[in-house]
Amino acid sequence: MNELIASICLFAGCGLFIAKRLLRYLHVFQLEEYKSGRFLTWLWKNHSFDKRGSLIALLAVITTVWSENVLIPSACAAVALALYAGFEPDPRRLAKVPLKFTERAHRIYQTAAAFLIFLELILFALFADDLPLLWATQILVMQTIPLFLTLACICLQPDENRRQQAFIDEAKAILKRVDPYIIGITGSYGKTSTKEALGQILQVTLGPTFWTEKSINTVMGITRAIREQLKKGTRFGVIEMGAYVQGSIDKLCALTPPHAAIITSVGVAHLERFGSEETILKAKSELAQNVPYEGILVCNGDNVGARRIAQENPKKHVYLYGFKKEQGALDAWISSYKITPKGTEFVLHWNGNVFPGFTPLLGQAALSNALAAFTMACALGADPEFVLGTIRNLKAVDNRLELRKEGDVTFLRDAYNSNPIGFKSALEVLAELPSTRRIVMTPGMIELGHEQAAKNKELAEQAAAICNSLIIVGETNREALEEGWKKGGLDPLSIYCCATREEAFKHLSSFVKDGDSVLIENDLTDLYVAPKKF
Numbered sequence: 001m002n003e004l005i006a007s008i009c010l011f012a013g014c015g016l017f018i019a020k021r022l023l024r025y026l027h028v029f030q031l032e033e034y035k036s037g038r039f040l041t042w043l044w045k046n047h048s049f050d051k052r053g054s055l056i057a058l059l060a061v062i063t064t065v066w067s068e069n070v071l072i073p074s075a076c077a078a079v080a081l082a083l084y085a086g087f088e089p090d091p092r093r094l095a096k097v098p099l100k101f102t103e104r105a106h107r108i109y110q111t112a113a114a115f116l117i118f119l120e121l122i123l124f125a126l127f128a129d130d131l132p133l134l135w136a137t138q139i140l141v142m143q144t145i146p147l148f149l150t151l152a153c154i155c156l157q158p159d160e161n162r163r164q165q166a167f168i169d170e171a172k173a174i175l176k177r178v179d180p181y182i183i184g185i186t187g188s189y190g191k192t193s194t195k196e197a198l199g200q201i202l203q204v205t206l207g208p209t210f211w212t213e214k215s216i217n218t219v220m221g222i223t224r225a226i227r228e229q230l231k232k233g234t235r236f237g238v239i240e241m242g243a244y245v246q247g248s249i250d251k252l253c254a255l256t257p258p259h260a261a262i263i264t265s266v267g268v269a270h271l272e273r274f275g276s277e278e279t280i281l282k283a284k285s286e287l288a289q290n291v292p293y294e295g296i297l298v299c300n301g302d303n304v305g306a307r308r309i310a311q312e313n314p315k316k317h318v319y320l321y322g323f324k325k326e327q328g329a330l331d332a333w334i335s336s337y338k339i340t341p342k343g344t345e346f347v348l349h350w351n352g353n354v355f356p357g358f359t360p361l362l363g364q365a366a367l368s369n370a371l372a373a374f375t376m377a378c379a380l381g382a383d384p385e386f387v388l389g390t391i392r393n394l395k396a397v398d399n400r401l402e403l404r405k406e407g408d409v410t411f412l413r414d415a416y417n418s419n420p421i422g423f424k425s426a427l428e429v430l431a432e433l434p435s436t437r438r439i440v441m442t443p444g445m446i447e448l449g450h451e452q453a454a455k456n457k458e459l460a461e462q463a464a465a466i467c468n469s470l471i472i473v474g475e476t477n478r479e480a481l482e483e484g485w486k487k488g489g490l491d492p493l494s495i496y497c498c499a500t501r502e503e504a505f506k507h508l509s510s511f512v513k514d515g516d517s518v519l520i521e522n523d524l525t526d527l528y529v530a531p532k533k534f
Contacts, residue, residue, distance in 0.1 A: 005071055005075075009071075009074055009075045009078035009079075010060075010074055010077075010078055010131070010134060010135065010138070011120065011124070012078055012082070013077065013078025013079060013080070013081035013082045014057075014078070014081060014120070014138050014141070015120075016081065016082045016085045016086075017053050017081040017082065017084060017085040017142075018116055018141065018142070018145060019085070019113065020085040020086075020088050020090075021050065021053065021085070021088070021142070021145055021534065022109060022112060022113060022116070022145055022148075022149070023090070023091055023092070023099065023109070024088065024089075024091055024534065025145055025146050025149055025534075026091075026099060026105060026108065026109055026112075026149060027091035027098075027099040028042060028043075028048075029108070029146075029149050029150075029153070030099060030100065030105060031097065033218075034104075034108070034153050036150040036153060036154070039146070039149075039150065040146065040150065043146055048534050049143055049534060050142040050143055050145065050534050051534060052084060052534070053081060053084065053138075053142045054139045054142050054143065056077050056080050056081055056084070057077065057081075057135050057136070057138040057139045057142065058136075058139060059077060060073060060074060060077035060132075060135040060138075061132050061135045061136050061139075063076075063077070064131050064132045064135060065132045074131060074135070077135070104160065107152075107156055107160075108149060108152045108153055108156060109152075111152035111155060111156060112145075112148040112149045112151070112152040115148045115151060115152065116141065116145070116148055119141060120141065123137045123141075164219075164220060164223075167220070167223050167224070167227065168219070168223050168255060170223075170227055171222075171223040171226040171227050171255065172255065174226055174227060174230055175226060175230070175237075175255075175256065177232075178230055178231070178232055178233075178234050180210060180230070180234045180235060180236055180237040181235060181236050181237070181259050181260070181380075182236075182237045182239060182256050182257060182258045182259050182260070183198065183236065183237070183238050183239070183258065183259070183260045183261065183262065183296075183376060184239050184241050184249075184252070184253065184256065184258035184260070184261045184262075184287050184290070184291075185198070185238065185239065185240050185241065185261070185262045185264065186240075186241040186242070186243065186249060186261070186262075186263060186264070186284050186287045187262075187263055187264030187265040187266070187284065187300070187306070188264075188265045188266055188267035188280065188284070188419065189264060189265045189267055189365070189419045189421050189422060190264035190265055190365065190368065190369045190372070190421075191215075191217065191240045191241075191242065191264060192214065192215045192217075192240060192397055192400070193366060193369040193396075193397050193400055194262060194264050194369040194372045194373055195211055195212070195238050195239075195240045196211070196394075196397050197369055197370050197372075197373035197391070197394055198211070198238050198262070198372075198373035198376055198377065199211030199238045200390060200394060201373050201374070201377045201382070201387055201390045201391070202235075202236045202238065202377060202380070202382070204386075204390045205377060205382040205383065205386050205387055205390060206235065206236065206377070206380060206381065206382050207235035207236065208231075208233055208234045208235050208236075209234065209235065209236040209237070209238060210226075210229060210230050210231075210234045210236070210237045210238070211237070211238035211239075211240075212225045212238075212239065212240055213225065214397075215240070215242075216240065217240040217241055217242030217252075218242060218252075219251055219252060219255055222239060222252065222255060222256065223255065226256075236380075237256065239252070239256045239258070241253075241287055243283045243284065243286075245283065246279060246282055246283045246286070247283075247286075248283065248286075249283060249284070249286035249287050249290075250286045250290070253286065253287065253290035257290065258287065258290055258291050258295070259291070259292070259295050259296070260291060260295050260296035260297070260298070260376065260379075260380070261287045261288055261290075261291045261295070261296070261297055261298070262298045262299070262372050262373075262376055263284060263287065263288060263297075263298070263299045263300060263306040263309050263310070264300055264303075264306070264368075264369065264372055265300055265303045265305070265306055265421065266280055266281050266284050266303060266304070266305025266306055266308075266309070267280070267303070267305070267419065267420070267421065277305070280305070281305045281308065281309070284305070284306075284309065285309050285312065285313065288309050288310075288312075288313035288315075289313060291313075291315060292315075293314075293315055293316055294315075294316050295315055295316070295317070296315065296317045296318075296319070296376065296379050296380070297310060297313060297315045297317070297318045297319070298318075298319045298320075298321065298372060298375050298376045298379065299318070299319075299320055299321075300320075300321060300322055300368065300372065301320030301321060301322040301324075301327065301328060301329075301330045301333075302322035302323055302324045302327060302368070303322075307320065307327075307328065317379060319331040319332065319375050319376075319379055320332075321333065321368075321371045321372055321374075321375045322334075322368070322371070323335075323364065323368070331350070331351075331375065332348065332349065332350045332371060332374060332375040332378070333348070333349050333371075334346050334347065334348050334349075334367060334371060335347050335348075335349060337364070337367055339362060339363065339428070339429055339432040340432070341403070341410075341433060341434070342360070343358055343359055343360040343361065343362065344358070344359055344360075344361060344362055344363070344366070344367055345357070345358050346358070346359075346367060348371070348374070348388070350374070350375075350378060350384055351378070351384070353384070355384060355385065355388055357388045357391060357392070358391075358392050359391045359392060359394055360392075360393075360394060360395060360396070361394055361396055361401070362396070362401050362403060362412075362429045363401055363425035363426065363428055363429040364425050364428060365401070365421050365422050365424075365425035366396065366400075366401055366425070370391050370394060373391075374387050374388070374391065400414060401413075401414045401422070401425070401426055401429065402414070407514065408514035408515055409512055409513075409514065409515075409516050409517075409518065410433055410435065410516070410517040410518070411517075411518050411520065412426060412429060412430055412433070412517065412518065412519045412520070413520050414426045414519065414520065414521050414522070415520045415521070415522060417522060418442070418444075418445045418446075418521055418522035419445060420445065420448075420455050420458075420459065423442075423445060423459045423521055423522075424459065424462065426519055426521055427440075427459070427462055427463055427466060427519070430466060430467070430517060430519045431466040433517045434517075435515060435516060435517035436513065436514075436515030436516055437468040437469065437513070437515070437516045437517075438466055438467040438468055438469075438516070438517050438518075438519070439467060439468065439469045439470075439471065439508070439511075439512065439516060439517070439518045439519070440463045440467050440469070440470050440471070440518075440519045440521060441470075441471040441473065441504055441508060441518060441519070441520050441521070442470075442471070442472065442473065442481070442519075442520070442521040442522050443472070443473040443474045443476055443477060443501075443522055444456040444459075444460075444472075444476060444477025444478075444480065444481050444522065445459070445477070445522060446476060446477075446522075452477070452480070453477075453479075453480040454480075456477045456480035456481055456484065457480045457481070457483050457484035457487070458484060459484065460480070460481040460482075460483070460484025460485045460487075460488065461484040461485070461487045461488040462484075462488070463484075463485070463488070464484070464485050464487075464488020464489060464490045465488055467490075467519075468490075468494060469494045469495075469496065469511070470485050470490075470494065470495045470496070471495075471496045471497075471498060471504050471507065471508060472495060472496070472497045472498070473498055473500070473501055473504045474498075474499065474500070474501075475499075478497060481495075482495060496511075
């Protein structure tokens with residue numbers, strides 16, 4: 001009787017623990033876009049195998065072997081597992097990017113849970129009379145939870161493909177019926193800000209315009225946006241196109257065939273996934289290749305890769321924009337600009353005319369994105385002065401070089417993500433802000449492959465030239481940031497290292513004073529900074 005009660009306790013405690021742990025692993029799986037290879041690589045790289053649950057199960061094995069009454073140690077272990085499950089963070093509420101329990105996430109979770117329940121029933125049938133061995137099998141179950149998620153995803157993939165294709169077909173039918181003029185936007189940096197600027201400009205100057213929200217740039221994200229938001233009478237569609245591998249943009253172009261395109265940059269962002277800069281260039285070139293010859297191609301003339309794409313993909317209308325005429329001819333360029341606490345003043349040249357302009361956007365990177373949008377809008381027939389009037393009222397995309405005042409402290413929030421161009425531009429803006437002290441809080445830049453350490457070191461050295469203090473968040477780039485800061489000549493005692501974003505903000509609140517300016521550069525996802533104690 002005692003062994004039966006002990007077995008029931010075992011399954012109750014283990015069941016609660018596994019259900020909660022399954023949620024945490026599902027969160028990571030979702031962040032890795034349900035790519036099994038990337039998920040398992042993350043698991044291995046971060047040593048995020050179950051430790052605590054397995055340790056409790058191991059203690060249960062030992063104590064049940066040596067105890068005359070197996071009920072007591074087994075019940076204690078089960079209670080310990082249940083309590084630990086209760087105190088584990090819930091990724092649906094306590095993550096930076098919370099677990100979204102979509103229909104697909106539900107299906108994967110429920111299928112994986114069903115597999116685990118089936119396994120537990122088999123184990124119970126085989127080892128119900130040997131409680132120490134039954135507890136030992138729980139260690140195996142806890143270690144294989146991630147594998148059951150990937151197995152569930154594989155089993156569900158044919159049905160998922162069918163569902164996705166139905167949604168894609170519906171989106172294509174809506175596009176065909178509405179028939180907007182599609183402008184695709186891609187690049188290593190600046191896609192989202194350029195999309196937001198162009199969407200607002202076209203909406204004001206040329207007519208009803210559809211553009212995806214925030215950083216939606218995948219096939220299914222765009223599909224959903226089209227199905228839910230694209231309305232009859234829309235004249236223009238501005239589509240951000242992201243890519244992590246070659247072929248990604250081709251798939252997006254098959255969904256939303258572009259009439260025109262903007263290439264903002266070709267750089268080292270996501271170099272870790274692409275493998276080489278040449279592969280990145282080929283991936284970004286797919287957008288230009290999908291624009292018909294009669295279409296419009298707008299490229300960043302300051303960027304070597306974007307200029308090369310313009311040269312290798314001739315169209316009837318090709319325009320280059322930028323700041324550096326010495327690198328080659330430009331159709332639209334900014335000859336001078338001045339950063340102020342209220343925004344950026346600039347002088348713009350287009351079609352033989354010179355226009356003074358102003359925008360609340362800050363820094364050269366943001367100004368470059370606005371210039372890309374200006375060039376495309378004017379190429380489509382918008383009045384340049386009308387476009388400049390719209391640019392005067394553009395607002396920074398949330399957490400993309402966004403200036404905020406809190407009392408007498410100035411915060412420059414560039415936390416959405418970070419790249420070498422954007423980080424450098426943010427430092428340029430920070431240097432222009434009237435400040436008693438300048439502080440940078442950052443975890444550094446990621447997914448830069450073999451260049452990551454060097455780029456973080458370089459930007460930290462540049463930060464040291466204008467800043468007084470550096471707050472490093474997490475361990476991902478700590479060594480490189482410290483080296484760059486010291487190379488810049490500043491005292492290592494002016495560096496503060498914090499394990500988490502929350503700890504960094506707590507330190508900042510106790511440290512910051514009136515008159516200070518604080519740059520918050522990048523905010524790593526849960527994949528990099530979430531607790532890995534499983």
